[in-house]
Amino acid sequence: MQAQIIIDIPLMQTDKPFSYHIPERLSGLIQVGSRVHVPFGKANRLLQGFVVGISDEAETDVLKDIREVLDLEPVLNQEQLALADKMRHKIFSYKITLLKSMIPNLLNSHYDKILRPGKKLSPEESETIFGGASEQRFSDLSEAVQKQLPYLIKEEKVEVDYLAQDKKHIKLIDYLTLKPEVLETLDISKRAKKRLEAKEWLLTQARPFSIKASELRKRYSREVVAFLIDKDVFQLQQVEMQRSSSYFEDITSSSFLKLNREQSHAVSEICAAIGHQSPPFLLEGITGSGKTEVYLHVIDQALRMGKTAIVLVPEISLTPQMTTRFISRFGEQVAIMHSGLSDGEKFDEWRKIKSGQAKVVVGARSAIFVPLENIGAIIIDEEHEASYKQESNPRYHARDVAILRAETHSAALVLGSATPSIETRARASKGRYRFLQLKERANPHAQMPSVQVVDFRDYLGQQESSNFTPVLLEKIQEKLARKEQVVLLLNRRGYSSFVMCRECGYVDECPNCDISLTLHMDTKTMNCHYCDFQKKIPHQCPSCGSESIRYYGSGTQKAYDELQELLPEARILRMDVDTTRRKGAHESLLKAFGNHEADILLGTQMIAKGLDFPNVTLVGVLNADTSLNLPDFRASERTFQLLTQVSGRAGRAEKTGEVIIQTYNPNHYAITFAQKQDFEGFYHYEMQLRQKMAYPPYYFTVGITLSHEDEQVVIRKAYDVLKGLRGHLSSQARFLGPTPKPIARTRNQFHYQIIIKYRFEDHLETALNALLEWTQNAENRKLRVTIDNEPQNMM
DNA sequence: AGCACGCCGACT
DNA sequence: GTCGGCGTGCTC
Numbered sequence: 001m002q003a004q005i006i007i008d009i010p011l012m013q014t015d016k017p018f019s020y021h022i023p024e025r026l027s028g029l030i031q032v033g034s035r036v037h038v039p040f041g042k043a044n045r046l047l048q049g050f051v052v053g054i055s056d057e058a059e060t061d062v063l064k065d066i067r068e069v070l071d072l073e074p075v076l077n078q079e080q081l082a083l084a085d086k087m088r089h090k091i092f093s094y095k096i097t098l099l100k101s102m103i104p105n106l107l108n109s110h111y112d113k114i115l116r117p118g119k120k121l122s123p124e125e126s127e128t129i130f131g132g133a134s135e136q137r138f139s140d141l142s143e144a145v146q147k148q149l150p151y152l153i154k155e156e157k158v159e160v161d162y163l164a165q166d167k168k169h170i171k172l173i174d175y176l177t178l179k180p181e182v183l184e185t186l187d188i189s190k191r192a193k194k195r196l197e198a199k200e201w202l203l204t205q206a207r208p209f210s211i212k213a214s215e216l217r218k219r220y221s222r223e224v225v226a227f228l229i230d231k232d233v234f235q236l237q238q239v240e241m242q243r244s245s246s247y248f249e250d251i252t253s254s255s256f257l258k259l260n261r262e263q264s265h266a267v268s269e270i271c272a273a274i275g276h277q278s279p280p281f282l283l284e285g286i287t288g289s290g291k292t293e294v295y296l297h298v299i300d301q302a303l304r305m306g307k308t309a310i311v312l313v314p315e316i317s318l319t320p321q322m323t324t325r326f327i328s329r330f331g332e333q334v335a336i337m338h339s340g341l342s343d344g345e346k347f348d349e350w351r352k353i354k355s356g357q358a359k360v361v362v363g364a365r366s367a368i369f370v371p372l373e374n375i376g377a378i379i380i381d382e383e384h385e386a387s388y389k390q391e392s393n394p395r396y397h398a399r400d401v402a403i404l405r406a407e408t409h410s411a412a413l414v415l416g417s418a419t420p421s422i423e424t425r426a427r428a429s430k431g432r433y434r435f436l437q438l439k440e441r442a443n444p445h446a447q448m449p450s451v452q453v454v455d456f457r458d459y460l461g462q463q464e465s466s467n468f469t470p471v472l473l474e475k476i477q478e479k480l481a482r483k484e485q486v487v488l489l490l491n492r493r494g495y496s497s498f499v500m501c502r503e504c505g506y507v508d509e510c511p512n513c514d515i516s517l518t519l520h521m522d523t524k525t526m527n528c529h530y531c532d533f534q535k536k537i538p539h540q541c542p543s544c545g546s547e548s549i550r551y552y553g554s555g556t557q558k559a560y561d562e563l564q565e566l567l568p569e570a571r572i573l574r575m576d577v578d579t580t581r582r583k584g585a586h587e588s589l590l591k592a593f594g595n596h597e598a599d600i601l602l603g604t605q606m607i608a609k610g611l612d613f614p615n616v617t618l619v620g621v622l623n624a625d626t627s628l629n630l631p632d633f634r635a636s637e638r639t640f641q642l643l644t645q646v647s648g649r650a651g652r653a654e655k656t657g658e659v660i661i662q663t664y665n666p667n668h669y670a671i672t673f674a675q676k677q678d679f680e681g682f683y684h685y686e687m688q689l690r691q692k693m694a695y696p697p698y699y700f701t702v703g704i705t706l707s708h709e710d711e712q713v714v715i716r717k718a719y720d721v722l723k724g725l726r727g728h729l730s731s732q733a734r735f736l737g738p739t740p741k742p743i744a745r746t747r748n749q750f751h752y753q754i755i756i757k758y759r760f761e762d763h764l765e766t767a768l769n770a771l772l773e774w775t776q777n778a779e780n781r782k783l784r785v786t787i788d789n790e791p792q793n794m795m
Numbered sequence: 796a797g798c799a800c801g802c803c804g805a806c807t
Numbered sequence: 808g809t810c811g812g813c814g815t816g817c818t819c
Contacts, residue, residue, distance in 0.1 A: 005819080009796055018819040041818045042798055063819055778814055 002063055003030055004053035005038055010094040010393075012776055017052055021063040030054065030066065033074030033081060035107065037067045050099050052081055073354075075103045077371050079408060086404055092768060092787040093394035101394055102369040104350040106343040174213035176234035178202060183233050198224050202233075210237075254328040256300065257293050257442075266294050266436045271301040273412040274376045280403060280413035282383075282428040283436045284420055286677065287648025290442030291416045295379045296329050298414065299360055303330070307376025307411075308359045312398055314385040315339055315364040317609035320587060323362055330360050337363030337370065340584075365390060368398045368405070375409040378402045382609070383415035383424055384641055389792040397790065399424075418648065418679065419641040422690065425683050426697040449619070449650040449657035451675045455666045467559045467622050472660050473566060475618055480570055480599050484617040484655070488563075488602045489646050490556050490576075491626050491639075497557065497578065499526065501541035502548040508538060513746040519551055530746035554578055559622060560602055575603030608646040617657050619650040624663040624671055631742065632794040633695045636670040640682050643674035694734060696790070699757040702768070703791035705741065707784040711750040717783055718752045721771060725756065728767035733758040742795045749784070755794070 004017035020038050022030050030036065032051050040047045046067060051074075076099060084098040091098070100108050183202055188195045198220045202209070217225050228234065259267060270281055285291045299309040313322060318338040327334050335349045335358035352358040353370050361370050365388055368378075380388070380402060388398040399415065406413035415424055415433070428435040441448070452471075459469045467490075479486050497519040499508045508517045510528035517526035517535070525534050541549045553561070556576040563572055573593055580586045586606070593601045594613055601607055601616075627639045643661060650657025663671055673682035691698050704721065708714040718738035725735070736755040744750060758764065768787055775785045 002819090007818085009818095011796070013816085014796085014818075020819060038819085041796085045797075047796095781814095 001027055002055055002057060003036070003051045003066060004055070005036060005049040005066075006052055006096050006099060007038070007040060008048045008096050008100070009040075010097050012094075012772060015094045015096070018049075019063055020066045022054070023065045026066055026069055029069045029072065031074045032078070033076035035070040035075055037070065039064050039067060050076060050096070070107075075107060077373075079405075080369065080371060082408075083369075083401070083404060087394070087396060087401065089765065090400065090789055091394050091396050092772065092789065093396075097394050098396075101366065104343065104347045106347040175210055175237040176213055176216060176229070177208065177210035177237060178205070179233060179235055180207060180209075182231070186231055186233060194220060194224050195227060198228065256297065256329070257290075259293065259297065260290070260440060260442060262438045262440055263290055263294050263297075263442065266438065267297045267301075269434070269436060270294075270298050270377070270412050270414055274298075274302055274305060274307065275410050277407070277410055278412060278434070279431075280406065280415055280433050281436055282420055282424055282433045283414050283416040283438065284425070284428075284679070285416065285418060285438030286441070286448075286679075287418050287645070288441040288443065288446055289418075289438035291381070291418075291438065292325060293442065294438075295381070295414065295416070296325070298377050298379070298412065299326075299330065302376030302412075303333070303359060305376055307374050308372045309361070309377040309379065310367060310370065310372060310375060310402075310405075311360065311362045312367060312378075312380045312388070312402070313362060313364065314382050314387050314609065316387075316606050317382065318362075318364055319590065321590075321612060326360060326362050332357075333359040335361045335363075335370075337361060337367040339364060365398045368401045375405065375411040377412045377414065378406050379414045379416065381416050383417040384419055384421040384637075386638075386792040389790075391793065393786075395786075395788050397792075419644050419682075420679075422637055422683060422686055423697040426687065447656045448677060449647055449659050451647055451659040451661065451677065453666045453671060453675050454660055454662045456662055456664045467562055468566065469662055472620050472622075472662060475658065475660055476567065476570075476600070476620070479618045480567070482617075485593070485596065485598075485613060485615045486600045486618045486620065487607060487613075487616050487646070487649050488559070488600060488620045488622060489607060489642075490559055490602065490604055490622050491624060491642060497554050498552055499538065499549060500552050501543065501546055502550055503541060503546035504544040506541050506543035506549075508542070512748045514744050515746070530743070531748075556602060556604060563600070563602065570600055571598040572600045572602055573598040575601060575607055577604070580606070605642065608642055608649070613649070614655070616649055617655050619646055619657065619659045621646060621659070621661045621663075624661050625665055625668075628665060628668060628670060630795065633690075633693065634792075634794070636668075636689075637686060640670040640674050640679075640686075643671065644677060644679065647674065647677065694757055699734070699759055701790055702756040702758075702764070703788040703794070704754045704756070704771070705751055705786045705788070706738070706753075707749040707751045707786075708782055709748055709750070711745075714750045714752045714783070717780070718754060721785075722754055724771065724774070725754075725767055728763050728770065729756070729758065729761050730763075733761055755791075 001022040002019050003022055005020055006017055007014050018038075018040075020036075030051060032054055034051045036049055036051055037046050038049050039045070044064075048070070080102050081099075084095055084102070087098055088095060183199060186199065188199060190196070201219075213225065213229075229236065266281075266283060270283075273281070283291060283294065285294075295311060299311070302309045311326065315338060318336075318340075323334075323336050327336075335352045337346060337349055341349070349358070350370070353361055353372055356373070359372075361367055361372060363370070380399060383399065390396055402413055405411070417424075420428075424433065427433045454469050454471045456469065476486050498516040499519060500506065508526055509515065510517055510531065510533050512533055513528055513530045515528065515530060517528055517533075519537065520527050524537055526537055527534050538549055540547055554576055556574055557578070560572060560574045563570070573589055575586075575589050579589065589601075592598060596615060621643060624639065624643060627642060628635055630638075632638075647657075647659040650659050661671060661675065665671060669685050670682070673679075673685065687697075690696065695701070706714050706718050706721065708717065715738065722735060722738060725733075734757040736757070738752040738754050741751040741753050756764075761767075771785065771787070774780065775783060
């Protein structure tokens with residue numbers, strides 16, 4: 001018997017299966033989808049690999065033996081392996097990279113660097129790999145493997161180790177098992193209505209009956225439960241709860257809401273597609289139209305059919321508010337996957353999914369790979385979000401993966417948004433997607449907010465502050481006087497605190513990257529966000545020696561200071577990269593605002609997503625323009641989406657909301673359509689431009705980025721690449737660039753970019769593969785080339 | 796990636 | 808004559 005194995009070396013030359021012999025002692029243990037250790041190369045260093053096939057061929061060559069199997073149960077299933085094969089054609093990445101992104105990080109980490117026979121492990125490494133709590137410690141990996149280390153060979157061990165790693169998550173839950181004979185003979189005074197009621201109910205339950213104490217307390221009062229326990233009616237059993245189960249604490253279950261006509265129409269259309277091959281659905285619904293309720297009904301239907309469901313949500317809106325809605329409907333069948341979880345927690349969730357315990361997965365982009373079986377529905381909420389495209393290898397788009405998976409499972413795929421991406425909306429027009437619209441608000445009493453656009457130029461020179469026009473200030477004061485809340489959006493991306501000299505204007509920049517260093521007050525250092533450069537905060541200007549070198553706060557910091565000065569009595573919460581760096585800070589800030597511990601929430605993009613604060617009656621956009629002038633053909637689209645989304649935050653409940661947008665471009669179409677909350681109008685206008693400029697959806701795009709330490713070399717190579725591609729592709733294809741990336745240099749590498757725009761190119765894949773081959777040439781050793789199919793960020 | 800092989804100039 | 812630089816090619 002032999003096995004085909006993909007080795008964990010992400011390189012073109014090793015990106016194919018290698019055959020290994022399955023030794024007697026491992027036969028039966030090795031399955032397709034398992035991870036194994038194999039000796040590789042002349043030195044026989046141990047590498048991790050995935051079994052992608054097992055065959056019974058006649059022994060042709062002498063094969064090496066598989067050294068060890070890491071999983072008793074395969075970590076990848078057939079569907080995932082097939083998925084990786086399909087994706088490889090579109091995504092220019094290595095198979096091993098794809099496979100690794102399909103399993104929880106915990107099963108990947110550590111091995112890359114340390115796997116080598118004879119290599120000595122530091123106590124820390126030994127601890128991380130094998131778990132400090134386990135009785136054995138190994139300084140040498142081969143010794144560890146020989147002794148059949150706990151690592152995922154025996155799963156129980158792993159469990160124990162992880163729990164030990166992270167004690168704070170262990171909780172004991174009380175399980176109560178009914179002792180019927182005690183209950184039947186229990187005397188309860190006739191005056192104790194509630195106790196009698198509880199006894200009645202318990203008597204009617206099917207035996208054997210057990211329940212969580214917390215559940216019972218939800219049903220009856222704490223007093224009644226305490227009484228019953230005291231009378232020894234139950235056998236008490238304490239169970240260690242899985243870490244992730246802590247989600248389910250304190251979430252009361254809720255029932256389904258009644259749907260309006262549009263919603264029920266959407267639900268029935270979508271449900272009819274479950275179990276059939278059907279094109280994806282675009283569910284376009286204005287904010288407040290109840291898209292989530294539609295999702296919940298669809299999932300419910302899928303579950304009733306014995307199927308499962310995946311819900312994708314953008315990372316930033318994966319807030320407790322959001323997940324609670326799913327958990328309260330579907331209880332412990334829900335698994336949550338987001339980046340806030342530790343590797344161990346993600347692993348727990350993954351196991352819940354793999355074992356079939358979880359039937360509904362709510363998660364960010366990478367959750368599209370979860371090993372759910374029998375999927376009935378896949379839902380992608382806020383479909384237009386750029387974060388569904390991974391910006392590093394493998395550069396996949398979750399929507400494309402979802403389409404493939406929906407096909408294999410005959411699942412209904414729903415793309416939902418108030419402001420769909422232009423591409424998606426266009427496909428709905430062409431019939432490639434089925435188009436469902438929700439035009440009414442689910443709560444008919446809630447009114448659309450009134451949106452006012454304020455022209456900054458009218459107040460030039462007469463403003464007291466740079467961020468606030470008198471119109472906006474007045475409105476804020478009015479709302480505060482009425483004890484209502486205000487959300488203020490500072491539309492500015494990734495711009496953070498830096499240090500500048502007042503004398504000569506010198507800005508402290510990274511020596512390796514063309515970007516200013518960011519001030520980190522917590523560590524008292526200046527850090528580069530692109531490389532790991534770090535230095536102490538300067539007290540003297542390195543350029544002119546002056547001492548008047550000052551710290552310049554981020555945009556939000558500045559706006560915060562101004563606002564605090566103008567409205568000293570207002571309680572303001574600031575939310576940006578600086579204040580949310582700490583884990584959990586995001587949630588606690590939002591919670592504080594929700595509890596009305598502050599009057600004004602001032603922040604960047606992150607406040608625009610899916611928050612629902614009923615007491616917010618005013619949303620102010622301080623500067624609508626900053627995202628409008630970016631060198632990206634999607635700049636208008638993004639601005640429109642942001643403005644529409646943030647406007648939806650105003651007045652979601654009974655109180656009517658108001659929105660004020662401050663701008664220098666009040667007549668720009670992205671702003672005027674956003675003012676009217678008119679997505680369809682925006683869509684048609686934008687489509688004309690896209691056609692004229694030959695951009696998606698009229699053209700497909702591929703982005704090629706070249707990086708090299710020598711700027712002259714990249715430029716020359718970029719022109720070589722351009723020439724090569726021109727030779728392979730038809731004259732219809734258009735090329736942009738090479739142009740330097742907006743941050744032209746990071747980690748001492750210069751980056752240049754070429755964009756290909758095309759409609760039909762039969763040889764594109766061949767051409768790009770040829771490009772990759774060419775990259776392998778010795779003369780290009782230092783050249784790094786990345787190919788991005790349908791890039792979402794042109795910068 | 797990591798290692799060996801092999802070809803070339805420079806050296807005790 | 809040999810040491811070591813690096814370009815090339817292979818790893819089941």
